[in-house]
Amino acid sequence: MFGHADMIWFxxxxxxxxxxxxxxxxxxxxxxxxxVDEVENPxxxxxxxxxxxxxxxxxxxxxxxxxxxxxxTNCSDTTQPGxxxxxxxxxxxxxxxxxxxxxxxxxxxxxxxxxxxxxxxxAYTDTNANNTVFTIPPSSVKSIGDSLIAANVSWKYYGDQWxxxxxxxxxLNFAAIGKNTDEYCNICNPFQYDTSIMKDATVRTAHIQDxxxxxxxxxDGNLPAxxxxxPSGLVDxxxxxxxxxxxxxxxxxxxxAVKANKALWADTAIFITFDEGGGxxxxxxxxxxxxxxxxxxxxxxxxxKYSTGGHISHEYSDxxxxxxxxxxxxxxxxITKRSRDNFPNPITTADNPYVPVNSPSLGDLFxxxxxxxxx
Numbered sequence: 001m002f003g004h005a006d007m008i009w010f011x012x013x014x015x016x017x018x019x020x021x022x023x024x025x026x027x028x029x030x031x032x033x034x035x036v037d038e039v040e041n042p043x044x045x046x047x048x049x050x051x052x053x054x055x056x057x058x059x060x061x062x063x064x065x066x067x068x069x070x071x072x073t074n075c076s077d078t079t080q081p082g083x084x085x086x087x088x089x090x091x092x093x094x095x096x097x098x099x100x101x102x103x104x105x106x107x108x109x110x111x112x113x114x115x116x117x118x119x120x121x122x123a124y125t126d127t128n129a130n131n132t133v134f135t136i137p138p139s140s141v142k143s144i145g146d147s148l149i150a151a152n153v154s155w156k157y158y159g160d161q162w163x164x165x166x167x168x169x170x171x172l173n174f175a176a177i178g179k180n181t182d183e184y185c186n187i188c189n190p191f192q193y194d195t196s197i198m199k200d201a202t203v204r205t206a207h208i209q210d211x212x213x214x215x216x217x218x219x220d221g222n223l224p225a226x227x228x229x230x231p232s233g234l235v236d237x238x239x240x241x242x243x244x245x246x247x248x249x250x251x252x253x254x255x256x257a258v259k260a261n262k263a264l265w266a267d268t269a270i271f272i273t274f275d276e277g278g279g280x281x282x283x284x285x286x287x288x289x290x291x292x293x294x295x296x297x298x299x300x301x302x303x304x305k306y307s308t309g310g311h312i313s314h315e316y317s318d319x320x321x322x323x324x325x326x327x328x329x330x331x332x333x334x335i336t337k338r339s340r341d342n343f344p345n346p347i348t349t350a351d352n353p354y355v356p357v358n359s360p361s362l363g364d365l366f367x368x369x370x371x372x373x374x375x
Contacts (some may be wrong), residue, residue, distance in 0.1 A: 002319040003190020005339035007292055008139045009105040010038075010072050013115070013124060015140035015195075017104045020072045021133070031129030038134070040073045040109055042082035053081070055110075071110035075101035075291045086291055095359060099291035100338060107292070111187045112136045116198035118166035118186075118208075130170035139193045142339075144323050145207060146196055147332050154224035155207060156217075159189050160232035162210040183233040188275070218257045221264055226326055229254065237274070255303055269304035269369070271322055287316055289340065289360035294318050306369045314353035315363035316346045324364035 001007075010020040020038040027033050041054035055070040078084040090097040101107070113131075115124045115138035124137040148155045165171065165184035191197040191208060198204050211231070217223045230236070237247030251272055259265045277298035284297040300317070320340040327334065327341060334341045345363055346356035 003143045004141050005320045005323045005335050005341040007107040008141045008193060009107045011137050013137040020106050026133045027127050030127040032133050036133060038072050040070045072106035073109055074106045075099055076103045097288050101291050108136055114186055114192040116192055117169040120198055120201055120204055138195045140195060142335050143191060143194055145191050147335055151332050153330050155226035156224050157189055157191055157208050157228045158211045158214040159184055159230050160211040185233055188230050221261055272301040274298045285354045287359055302368045306371055308370050313367055315367055316356050317363040321363050321365050328364050
């Protein structure tokens, strides 16, 4: 949602909707051969009360590159498992919500590997035993990266350990104990799914780089207008694979470096957020904006000399709000006619500032800043 303000969907790799593998044998004659079902089925699995019949995302877990199942849904078809229940709920609300499901598109609900490796090769058609069949074909869905390129606004995605990942697409060095650790997160890079970014080597190398380039760009004052930074899996604070203090240290290093460069600090805003939060102890309102969400709340911290400071915003926002901020700040159009950045800013009542009365709506985060006309 941050990259595209929309869901991506299964295609033939050339921008045309297609049906994902559904109880069929994939990669016959290779080490990845097997019968898989990549269509989501939230009906309970036999003998359980909390396990879907078909759910999840295959990523080579448990030693098998083709382990797993799920996660596509054709939510335009109410005969598909679980679809009618969600659509009926959205329709039953006081203000019915459009599910925004286009005909014949199987949308990806959970994490699949992107359709490209870091070197620009097609990952979906790759049958190497170390690859996973749970890879979505190259996507034609437009991203905020495409919008920035079209408007000639500079940007980069800095992925920690990118330089190690590009020559080692299966991250074998990480798997081999005692060797160098990559832990680059391919599913975290929204632009690695996109043909428009990944297929052209000039575009790819200009806009996707390692955090080593980030630190050099900060030091030299050469940061692009929009910088997106993702730490490695070892320092991103994710449960079971990292610790929150490691993520805090990663963030502090960047914030301190930007503040040390007075020219950068004069016009830089740093948005710090997470991809998920569990939500177990959060009673905050969750807005049903379409078939796909939203989810439980996560932290967002803004660091800037123009921040209002010590202010907690009650305006309803999600990851797409960062896209809306970028678009408003640089005068960009919405990514597409259907992307979530078309939603208006929230309108609320004084007694309930969390719940928009004009749902679905998402804030653009400008309320977190104090600008003057001269700025």
